[in-house]
Amino acid sequence: MPHSESVTRYLGSKTDQIAQAPKADRSGNDVVLNTARTYEGASAGTVDAQRGHISPQVGTNCTNYHWEDLDYSWAYTRMGSLNSAGDTAQVQHIYGTSSDIWVDTAFTLSDGSWGLSAATHSGEGIGSEFGVSALSNFHWGIYVPMDYVESYFYADCYEGHVYQNHAEVRQIGYHDGRNLTYSIVVSQPARDKSHSEWALQSGPGTTYSRIISSFKKYSAAVVMFGASLGSSSGASSYSKQSWRFGTGQTWHYLYGAGISYKTAPIIYASNS
Amino acid sequence: MTEPRAHKPPACRLAALLVLAMAGGCQPPSHSTYFPQDSSAAQSISAASGLKVYAGIANLDIAPGDVVLFQSIETSTPGVRGLVGRLRETNAAIGMARESDLTDSDLAPYHDLGGTFSAGDGAIGILIEFTMPTGQVDITTPVLVFSVNGGPAQREPMLMNLRACPASIDECPGPEPPALRD
Numbered sequence: 001m002p003h004s005e006s007v008t009r010y011l012g013s014k015t016d017q018i019a020q021a022p023k024a025d026r027s028g029n030d031v032v033l034n035t036a037r038t039y040e041g042a043s044a045g046t047v048d049a050q051r052g053h054i055s056p057q058v059g060t061n062c063t064n065y066h067w068e069d070l071d072y073s074w075a076y077t078r079m080g081s082l083n084s085a086g087d088t089a090q091v092q093h094i095y096g097t098s099s100d101i102w103v104d105t106a107f108t109l110s111d112g113s114w115g116l117s118a119a120t121h122s123g124e125g126i127g128s129e130f131g132v133s134a135l136s137n138f139h140w141g142i143y144v145p146m147d148y149v150e151s152y153f154y155a156d157c158y159e160g161h162v163y164q165n166h167a168e169v170r171q172i173g174y175h176d177g178r179n180l181t182y183s184i185v186v187s188q189p190a191r192d193k194s195h196s197e198w199a200l201q202s203g204p205g206t207t208y209s210r211i212i213s214s215f216k217k218y219s220a221a222v223v224m225f226g227a228s229l230g231s232s233s234g235a236s237s238y239s240k241q242s243w244r245f246g247t248g249q250t251w252h253y254l255y256g257a258g259i260s261y262k263t264a265p266i267i268y269a270s271n272s
Numbered sequence: 273m274t275e276p277r278a279h280k281p282p283a284c285r286l287a288a289l290l291v292l293a294m295a296g297g298c299q300p301p302s303h304s305t306y307f308p309q310d311s312s313a314a315q316s317i318s319a320a321s322g323l324k325v326y327a328g329i330a331n332l333d334i335a336p337g338d339v340v341l342f343q344s345i346e347t348s349t350p351g352v353r354g355l356v357g358r359l360r361e362t363n364a365a366i367g368m369a370r371e372s373d374l375t376d377s378d379l380a381p382y383h384d385l386g387g388t389f390s391a392g393d394g395a396i397g398i399l400i401e402f403t404m405p406t407g408q409v410d411i412t413t414p415v416l417v418f419s420v421n422g423g424p425a426q427r428e429p430m431l432m433n434l435r436a437c438p439a440s441i442d443e444c445p446g447p448e449p450p451a452l453r454d
Contacts (some may be wrong), residue, residue, distance in 0.1 A: 089442070098451075197331065197359040197395035203369030205318040207446035212311040238451065244441065247318075249373075253364060260395070262331050265309050265334075 062155035062162065071150040074175040076143035077103060078218040079236040081186045084138040085253070085269040087204075087246035094240040095180055096129030100235040101144060102217070104171040132180045136246075140182035141218075144236070145175035188200045188268040189257045198264075199255035202245055208254060209242040216265035241267060304426035306340075306418075307332050307454065309348035312431035316446040317368040319404040319436050326379075329414050330398035330430045331365050336391040338420050343383055344399055346415040346427070355399040356389070365397050368434070396431075401444035409436040413450050 079101050084091040086113050095101075121205055132142055153166035202208055217235030245252040256264025297422035307330070318324050334340050347356035347388040360363055366374075382399055389396050397414060402409065420426065431452070437444030 119386075142286055193363075194363050197361050197397075199364035200328070200331075200367045201364040201369075202315070202367035203317070203373035205441040206368045207314075207441065207444075208367055209314045209446055209449050210311055211313070211449045211452060214310060238452065242446065244446070247441065252367075253363070255307045260331055262313075 043260045053082055060158045062157040064156040065153065065164065066155075067151045067153055067168075069149045069151045072147065072172075074145055074147045074178075076178075076181060076183075077101070077146045078141055079144045080142040080215060080218075080239060080241075082132060082134065082138060082140060082142050082182070082241065082265055083186070083188055083267065083269045084134065084136055084243060085271045086136050087248040087250050087252065087271065088136045088138070088243060088269070089246050090242075090244040091134050091138055091269075092131045092240075092242045093180065094129050094131045094242070095174075095236065096131075096240075098211070098238045099236060099240075100238055101148060101171075102147065103171040105168055107166065107168040109132045130179050132182055134182075139186050139188060141184040141186050143181050144234070145178035145180075146175050147175045163270050191253055191268070191270050191272070192257075198258070198260050199253050200261045202243075202252045202254070204245065204247045204249060204252075207242065207244045208253070209240060210261075210267065211238060211240045212263065212265075213237045214263065214265060215239055243269070289395075300428075304419060304428040306335075306426060307416075307428060309431045313447040314435075314447045314449040314454055315368040315435040315436040316437065316441070316444050317370065318439060318441040318444055319370050319429065321404050321406045321438055323404045325368070325402055325404055325409075325436050326366055326371065327368045327400050327411075327432075327434050328366045328397060329400055329430045329434070330396075330416060331359065332396045332398065334389055334391045334393070334396065339388050339390050339422075341388045341419045341422075342385045342396075342398070343417045343419065343425060345398070347400070347411050347418060349402060349409055349411050352402040352414070353410070354385040355382040355401060356385050356387065356388075357380075357397050357399070358393050359395040359397045362397065364366055365395075366399055400434075402436075404436055404438070406438065408438070408444075410434070410447065412447075 065237055079095065082091055082093045082095055130144075148169055149167050149172050151167065153164045153168075155162050158264070200208065215236045215238075243252070243254070253270045253272070254261050254267045255270070256262075256267065261267055285453060317325060317327075329345075331334065342354075342356045345352060358381055363378070366378070369378075382397070400411070400414060411434040413433065416428045416430055417425050418428070429450075431450045433447040433450055435444065435447045
């Protein structure tokens with residue numbers, strides 16, 4: 001299974017909606033709803049004609065509140081950065097069998113206005129590793145391709161199949177067939193030499209790899225289905241970063257900013 | 273320095289002594305959890321036979337009020353020497369390096385295991401030293417043995433895998449880091 005989902009969806013405050021939502025954990029606001037179903041005819045890249053009657057929030061004697069997945073697409077989503085200094089033979093950021101990512105979920109209560117609610121989690125089931133390889137003096141943001149779905153909230157009412165003015169966009173797993181990529185040059189702070197415990201120095205002809213479960217959460221945006229997930233993006237964990245240093249007679253420093261290289265959410269690199 | 277805290281044996285151990293010694297239903301933990309390990313790492317190095325190799329296996333913070341005695345390093349590789357030092361007296365924690373890459377001042381802060389340290393010493397670096405044989409060396413999760421406040425010895429496998437190869441580093445892929453603890 002490439003995707004493990006734990007979604008807390010916003011439902012609003014209508015009494016009958018709350019009453020019918022299974023497994024409510026907070027009255028009137030976020031509820032866990034496990035009855036999402038794919039709308040018949042929905043497919044990637046299409047806009048269904050049924051959206052034509054989504055505007056008014058009307059309906060009487062409504063039953064069977066449910067989410068319908070209407071559209072699918074994918075986008076690269078920021079999940080890390082990778083830094084190397086001079087005399088580096090190879091540096092890799094691996095997103096693979098033990099990696100994962102959290103991405104915020106966007107929701108709207110009416111057309112055009114999006115907010116953020118909860119997050120979805122993916123990654124444990126990916127069966128192969130994906131990596132970005134680079135050489136010396138590499139300072140780039142790393143992106144992972146993720147699938148997204150746009151869902152709408154409906155009810156079966158006396159008037160028919162009625163949109164309830166709630167929609168959401170969420171990620172549903174790693175997008176197969178695409179590798180990691182990198183974009184945006186990132187800057188890095190200079191090593192604070194007054195805190196030697198924050199840095200690691202490796203000699204020529206060595207390698208260093210680290211796995212950590214508290215990777216940085218980035219605030220870069222993902223725009224999907226017209227929803228600008230302003231403060232969204234992902235916080236990946238269990239990602240592995242590896243450096244293979246060259247044989248030049250220089251020290252290779254990896255360091256955190258204000259924190260030990262052991263636990264730093266980003267490892268920076270320098271030769272001094 | 274504050275008074276060391278008394279060592280408190282785990283309740284699970286007491287229960288095992290009183291009730292469950294035969295049943296095996298309440299086992300003490302198989303390893304210490306005194307030093308949190310939120311990441312794991314792996315390192316490798318290319319070194320010719322006969323060269324001394326140094327590898328950092330831990331960068332540790334001691335809880336305020338505690339006094340820790342670092343006793344020994346256990347590995348499956350014979351001839352490994354454990355060293356301990358205050359990282360604030362260094363330029364940076366040593367990852368992996370040959371003796372020829374290091375100067376006397378790089379190693380001066382490190383001493384044989386056996387001394388006691390407290391939070392006031394700042395971050396503590398643990399190094400191992402071994403002499404490169406003719407073949408490849410793999411050291412998997414070396415076990416740090418230590419005691420806290422005069423208590424019993426605790427054994428903690430450090431989440432670090434090491435490899436040293438006589439070949440060039442291009443022909444000596446680094447080992448995988450150990451799995452993180454749940």
